[in-house]
Amino acid sequence: MQSRDSFTQFVFQPSILIVFAVLALAGCRYPVNIERPMTDMQGSELNIGLSENPPWVINTDQGPAGLEVEIIRALAENMDATINWHWDSEGNLLAALSHYQLDLVIGGLTQDSNVSALATPTRAYYQSQYRVGVPEGTSLPSNLEDVEVAVPVVNHIAQALKKEGAIPHPTSDLGKHNEAVANPSWWLKAYGYQVGDWEIATDHHVMALPKGENAWMLAVQRHLNSYPDIEQRLQRLEAGQ
Numbered sequence: 410m411q412s413r414d415s416f417t418q419f420v421f422q423p424s425i426l427i428v429f430a431v432l433a434l435a436g437c438r439y440p441v442n443i444e445r446p447m448t449d450m451q452g453s454e455l456n457i458g459l460s461e462n463p464p465w466v467i468n469t470d471q472g473p474a475g476l477e478v479e480i481i482r483a484l485a486e487n488m489d490a491t492i493n494w495h496w497d498s499e500g501n502l503l504a505a506l507s508h509y510q511l512d513l514v515i516g517g518l519t520q521d522s523n524v525s526a527l528a529t530p531t532r533a534y535y536q537s538q539y540r541v542g543v544p545e546g547t548s549l550p551s552n553l554e555d556v557e558v559a560v561p562v563v564n565h566i567a568q569a570l571k572k573e574g575a576i577p578h579p580t581s582d583l584g585k586h587n588e589a590v591a592n593p594s595w596w597l598k599a600y601g602y603q604v605g606d607w608e609i610a611t612d613h614h615v616m617a618l619p620k621g622e623n624a625w626m627l628a629v630q631r632h633l634n635s636y637p638d639i640e641q642r643l644q645r646l647e648a649g650q
Contacts, residue, residue, distance in 0.1 A: 450512065451489065452488070452489045452490060455481075455488075457481055458496075460496070460498055462517035475646060477516070499518070503528055503617060513629065519615065520613040522615075524615065528618060529618050530616070531629060535640075537595065539593055540592075540605055541553060541570075541604075542589070542592070542603055544602060545603060553570070553607060555574060556574075557589065558591045559579075559580050559590045560577050560592075566609050569609045569610050570609060577591075595640050596643075599643070
């Protein structure tokens with residue numbers, strides 16, 4: 410039979426205490442929502458988790474803004490529901506979602522994000538195609554061989570550009586110089602770039618829902634599938650930054 414001393418030693422190991430602390434925070438930070446049915450959401454409240462990722466989600470002094478905020482506000486209006494917004498990091502929000510403490514998480518999530526382990530992602534409602542563009546008045550090159558192309562400092566397209574023969578140039582001053590740039594086509598168009606035909610990469614954008622919420626998933630997916638003019642809205646939001 411295990412002694413009291415050995416039990417105490419086990420419970421108060423630092424790693425065990427950290428786990429207890431994380432679980433306690435996850436349990437008290439968000440409202441309790443244990444797998445409520447879709448009928449309970451209609452005309453009620455939606456608890457939406459969001460992390461900043463312009464132009465998908467923008468944190469402003471006037472409250473949340475951005476493409477996905479607009480989409481969810483329209484959904485809530487259709488449902489005659491009000492929204493409670495919960496700001497946090499993507500990881501914390503997905504953990505809360507897995508405990509059914511949130512109804513939905515947004516923040517420019519993609520199918521490449523680590524969503525599936527904790528949540529059910531929607532089908533992609535929009536695809537950001539990364540292309541190479543040049544400033545207006547500049548001729549597009551016939552190919553990218555030995556062309557220096559500006560990219561964001563943090564990016565996932567440098568290797569794909571190298572395969573095209575281009576020379577990636579990470580910079581925090583993206584779009585401020587007279588040079589070729591690789592970024593999503595909506596971004597390039599927002600800043601008046603001529604967009605080339607090279608498809609460098611594609612991001613598949615999704616939202617995250619609790620696992621097992623089939624009726625809620627269907628309602629969200631239908632709304633996403635019918636939402637109009639996403640590329641044009643992204644361009645306007647980016648140009649307004």
